[in-house]
Amino acid sequence: MTAQPSEYHRRVAAQKRTSIIEAATEMFLDSGYDGTSLARIAEAAGVSRATLFKRFATKAALFEAIVTEYWKVGEEEAPVPEPGNLRAGLEAIGRRYAALLSQPGMAALFRIVIAEVPRFPELGETQFRLGKMPYFESVRRYLEAENAAGTARLDDAETAATQFLGMISNFVFWPRMLLARWEPDDSAIADAVDQAVLTMLARYGAPEPGGA
Structure with missing residues (x-):
């Protein structure tokens, strides 16, 4: 019987994975996708080459993991809203989307794709297929449910x-992506989400029963 990994070993493995993804993102941005090797990523992440190659055999596999990580939304922490209250559902989705786009590294991820997609179109396909599209589909399904x-x-x-x-x-x-100092504060972001919600309600909200 194979022993199950202990909590300690699972935590160490998760820490190593995080270190690899962070190092790879930084090196892809600094040196380009083509100019970065898995060996250099392993060195920057402070892990052995064997450890990195065991988890990610190719740069493409590592890039897929990066995209998935940045677009990941924990369903336990942020489930898709139940239909029945369009305003509340859109507010929850909008806040979640703004937080996703504002997280450190998301702009860097897009810059990597934009810089390298002429030579490596598969990077753009990965970003769309594993990142943006699954999130977009969850919003589309929510609106269909409403x-x-x-x-x-x-x-x-x-x-x-x-x-x-x-x-x-x-x-x-x-x-x-163009303005190096573009960092809207929390209140400006919240206002942008609120305005988007109000626009959606005006365009798509069903009138209240008994309303004019």
């Missing part, structure tokens, strides 16, 4: 999800 519950009126949930996330990212994230 539509089915009668709390939203929309013909195209995909368009509505694009509009909502776009309103938030256009303030919270995309200026950061």
Whole structure:
């Protein structure tokens, strides 16, 4: 029988994985995807080459892990809202999306992709397939559920999800790609989310029963 790893060993393994991902992100940004080797990443992360290669046999596999890590949303911590209250659901989703885009490293991840995608188009495909698309799909499904519950009126949930996330990212994230000092404070981000929610409610919210 194979012994199960202890809590200590699981914690050490998680710490090593975090160190590898952080080192890889920094080195990809500094030296480019093509100019960074797994051996150099192992050295920067403070792990052996054997440890790194055991977890990530290729740079592509490591990049996929980075994308998944940055876009990860713990369902236990931030579940998709239940339909029935469009305002509350959009507020929860909007705050979560703003936090995702504002986390350290997200802009760096996009810069890596933008810089390298002409030579390595698979990086863009990975970012879209493992990062943005799963999150987008969760929002689309939520809007469809609100539509089915009668709390939203929309013909195209995909368009509505694009509009909502776009309103938030256009303030919270995309200026950061060009403006080195773009760091809106928490109140400005909260206001951007609130305005996006109000716009969605005005466009797609179902009238209250008995309302005009």
